[in-house]
Amino acid sequence: MPSLRAAVLGLVLALSAAAPASAQIGSDRYAAIVVEAATGRVLFAHDADARRHPASLTKMMTAYMVFEAVRDGRARWSTPVTMSAHAAARPPSKLGLPAGSRITLEQALLAIVTRSANDAAAAIAETLGGSEQNFARLMTLKARQLGMRDTVFRNASGLPDPAQVTTARDMATLGIRLLRDFPAEYRYFSTDSFRLRGQLHRNHNRLLASYDGADGIKTGYIRASGFNLVASAVRDGRRLVGVVLGGASAAERDRHMAELLDQGFRGSELRTASAGPPIRLVARAAAAVPAHAAVGWAVQVGAFRDRPGA
Numbered sequence: 001m002p003s004l005r006a007a008v009l010g011l012v013l014a015l016s017a018a019a020p021a022s023a024q025i026g027s028d029r030y031a032a033i034v035v036e037a038a039t040g041r042v043l044f045a046h047d048a049d050a051r052r053h054p055a056s057l058t059k060m061m062t063a064y065m066v067f068e069a070v071r072d073g074r075a076r077w078s079t080p081v082t083m084s085a086h087a088a089a090r091p092p093s094k095l096g097l098p099a100g101s102r103i104t105l106e107q108a109l110l111a112i113v114t115r116s117a118n119d120a121a122a123a124i125a126e127t128l129g130g131s132e133q134n135f136a137r138l139m140t141l142k143a144r145q146l147g148m149r150d151t152v153f154r155n156a157s158g159l160p161d162p163a164q165v166t167t168a169r170d171m172a173t174l175g176i177r178l179l180r181d182f183p184a185e186y187r188y189f190s191t192d193s194f195r196l197r198g199q200l201h202r203n204h205n206r207l208l209a210s211y212d213g214a215d216g217i218k219t220g221y222i223r224a225s226g227f228n229l230v231a232s233a234v235r236d237g238r239r240l241v242g243v244v245l246g247g248a249s250a251a252e253r254d255r256h257m258a259e260l261l262d263q264g265f266r267g268s269e270l271r272t273a274s275a276g277p278p279i280r281l282v283a284r285a286a287a288a289v290p291a292h293a294a295v296g297w298a299v300q301v302g303a304f305r306d307r308p309g310a
Contacts, residue, residue: 029226029246032256033168034264037176037232037239040279043264047168051150052245054166055220055228056093058158059112060174061139062121063189066109067182068142069128077106079127086132087122090157093204094119095196103196110194115201116219118157125156132156143170146177147279160222168243173279175217175230175241189216189232206250207231211258219250227253233261240264 031047042048069075080102088099095117097103103111103120105127111120122132129135132155139153148170154161179186192209193202204219213233220228227247233240242260247253 027226027246027248031168031245032243032260033172034240034242034260035172035176035279036264037179037241040176042278043240044260045168048172048243049150049167049169051165051167052228053160053164053222053225054151054158054171055222055225056116056158057166057171057218057220057228057230058139058153058156058164059116059121059220060171060178060218060230061143061153062112062124062156063109063185064174064178064182065128065135065139065142066105066124067178067185070105070185071182075105075128077104079105081105081108081120081123081127083119083123084126087119087126090118090122090159093117095201097197107194107196109188110191111196111201112157113188113218114191114194114203116204117201118159121157122155143174146173148173158220158222160224168245169279171230171243171245172241175232175243176279178217179232179239179241186216189218205229205231207254207257210254211261221250229253229257231257231261233265235265238265 029052031050031052032044033042033046033048034044035042066075070077081104083097083099083101083103085099088097088101093116095111095115097119105124108120108124111117112124125132125135129138136153136155139156140151143151143153148166151166151170152163154164158164178189190208191203193200195201205216207214207229208216211231211233213235214231215234216232217230225246227250228245229243229247231242240261242257242264244253244257244260247256
């Protein structure tokens with residue numbers, strides 16, 4: 001539908017005259033949303049309810065589950081996390097520790113929010129959920145409790161799985177819930193780097209250093225998703241949460257996110273037809289899910305056009 005594509009392109013170009021925005025909108029994987037965190041008001045949205053692959057944005061929910069387990073006394077930051085053969089075999093990005101290695105839960109958390117370590121995410125899942133498969137079921141149940149209606153998790157890392165899907169709106173919801181439910185723990189997402197066994201691991205989120213007011217939260221990439229980012233920034237006491245999915249490159253994704261946030265902070269409000277209602281804010285955190293609960297798949301996933309790369 002050329003006329004519809006032209007109309008959407010014109011709207012995004014109105015949001016910013018810079019070239020990266022038009023390049024983003026040209027991809028059928030592109031989706032985005034900008035939300036005012038305090039009110040849930042949607043300032044901008046494009047295909048915000050279209051299903052996309054989250055890639056390593058998945059680790060935001062893995063972190064939420066860690067924060068909840070520590071808060072509820074089911075784990076401590078010093079809880080040992082063992083690299084099983086399954087965890088150690090996860091492909092990069094990873095810590096690369098051999099099977100049988102032990103780190104603390106806090107070190108594993110730092111590994112997933114900075115290095116985006118897939119082996120650490122799998123090891124966390126096994127520690128808290130018994131198996132990565134069961135932990136992914138718990139993640140999906142938690143997503144429903146948080147109001148994320150269109151998200152399904154099949155692993156704790158975001159590695160390719162055709163059934164692991166989310167939406168820009170759901171990722172914005174998760175970002176806001178991390179801020180609201182765990183304001184003290186949220187600081188982990190602003191960690192520039194951490195050192196483990198003599199090796200320095202730097203945060204993949206370059207927006208932390210390049211965008212004024214940015215303090216988190218997570219990047220993601222697999223071939224099927226393109227370059228994803230959930231970002232949060234505060235200026236003059238006002239916090240915005242932005243989501244960009246399907247970027248053509250990390251640099252383009254970051255530039256586009258900066259443009260969207262800039263426009264939001266300037267007070268402009270541009271909505272597409274798919275913007276939808278405000279993000280629903282809930283005063284209290286949802287009840288914890290027992291670590292080894294038997295949770296069946298209650299989510300039906302429709303056909304999804306993009307398939308993860310090998």
